[in-house]
Amino acid sequence: MRLPPRCSRLQVLMLKILAIHGSPHKGQTCEAAMEFLKELGNKTDIETRHVYLFQQRLEFCRGCGTCVTHGEDGCPNKDGFREVHAAIRDADAVIVTTPVYALQVTALVKNFIDRSSYVMHRPCYFGKWFMSVSTQYFTGDKEVEKYLADVMRFWGFNVMPGLRITMTQKRDEVRKRIGAAVTRFQAIERRARFPVPTWKDLMMFRFRRSAMGSKRFADVFPRDVGYFREKGWLEAPYYYDVRLDPLKRAAGLVFDAVGRAMMGSGNRQDATRSAIR
Numbered sequence: 001m002r003l004p005p006r007c008s009r010l011q012v013l014m015l016k017i018l019a020i021h022g023s024p025h026k027g028q029t030c031e032a033a034m035e036f037l038k039e040l041g042n043k044t045d046i047e048t049r050h051v052y053l054f055q056q057r058l059e060f061c062r063g064c065g066t067c068v069t070h071g072e073d074g075c076p077n078k079d080g081f082r083e084v085h086a087a088i089r090d091a092d093a094v095i096v097t098t099p100v101y102a103l104q105v106t107a108l109v110k111n112f113i114d115r116s117s118y119v120m121h122r123p124c125y126f127g128k129w130f131m132s133v134s135t136q137y138f139t140g141d142k143e144v145e146k147y148l149a150d151v152m153r154f155w156g157f158n159v160m161p162g163l164r165i166t167m168t169q170k171r172d173e174v175r176k177r178i179g180a181a182v183t184r185f186q187a188i189e190r191r192a193r194f195p196v197p198t199w200k201d202l203m204m205f206r207f208r209r210s211a212m213g214s215k216r217f218a219d220v221f222p223r224d225v226g227y228f229r230e231k232g233w234l235e236a237p238y239y240y241d242v243r244l245d246p247l248k249r250a251a252g253l254v255f256d257a258v259g260r261a262m263m264g265s266g267n268r269q270d271a272t273r274s275a276i277r
């Protein structure tokens with residue numbers, strides 16, 4: 001497996017940004033996102049591509065679980081879904097924009113994430129950056145930001161704090177928030193694309209890797225095991241080449257042992273198997 005150079009930074013002349021718009025119309029959320037992108041464009045070289053989920057007309061996830069168990073090629077839905085992931089692969093940074101509807105992301109965003117469940121199993125967006133943009137009237141934006149951050153960490157992204165705008169905020173406050181988001185984006189160039197994992201990220205990786213060694217897991221998720229093997233992750237200390245200090249290296253071994261013990265006891269896997277069928 002070709003590993004990324006240690007601590008490599010994003011050495012690009014132009015930052016390629018993909019904006020995935022999750023509002024069912026070109027309303028206030030798109031407007032806020034456009035203002036952010038315009039401000040960012042005034043400060044740094046960017047190339048932006050837009051995907052409007054409402055125009056993609058993606059079918060709903062049918063819940064068959066085939067993408068997770070046997071690979072995304074087996075998804076029975078044939079529509080523009082894969083083009084969105086192709087666009088993500090092509091980008092350096094992704095923003096997902098969504099209004100808060102009924103305290104959460106829109107159904108369009110949730111469906112896109114449901115359809116992408118296999119990426120949570122087989123993460124592939126390491127070295128890329130993610131930021132959420134949300135608008136609301138009163139409440140729910142913190143939950144939306146956290147939800148999207150959690151999902152995108154699973155997908156492999158380096159997640160930045162989100163841009164949250166409340167429609168009742170004074171114009172000055174909105175401009176301040178947009179300015180802060182622009183500054184965060186500008187800082188990307190100085191930050192490591194492949195950062196040292198947090199304790200939680202390291203633990204999750206080692207637990208998942210340990211699970212791969214279990215026959216019961218391999219029976220249910222053969223595609224995941226193949227993917228981890230292809231990537232060299234079954235032997236690697238982490239998803240990518242990064243220097244772990246001695247404490248984290250030792251903790252990694254403990255996480256491995258706990259992960260193996262967890263997979264060896266009880267019948268959790270049987271429960272997963274029946275849940276997925």
Ligand SMILES: Cc1cc2nc3c(=O)[nH]c(=O)nc-3n(C[C@H](O)[C@H](O)[C@H](O)COP(=O)(O)O)c2cc1C
Nearest residue numbers: 023027028029099100101102103135136137138139
């Ligand atoms: C169906 C619907 C549900 C909403 N739910 C919430 C909510 O739970 N919390 C909130 O603060 N605002 C809520 N709002 C207000 C929107 O989040 C806010 O107006 C947002 O800026 C709309 O963005 P849009 O123009 O992209 O749709 C809701 C609006 C709609 C239309």
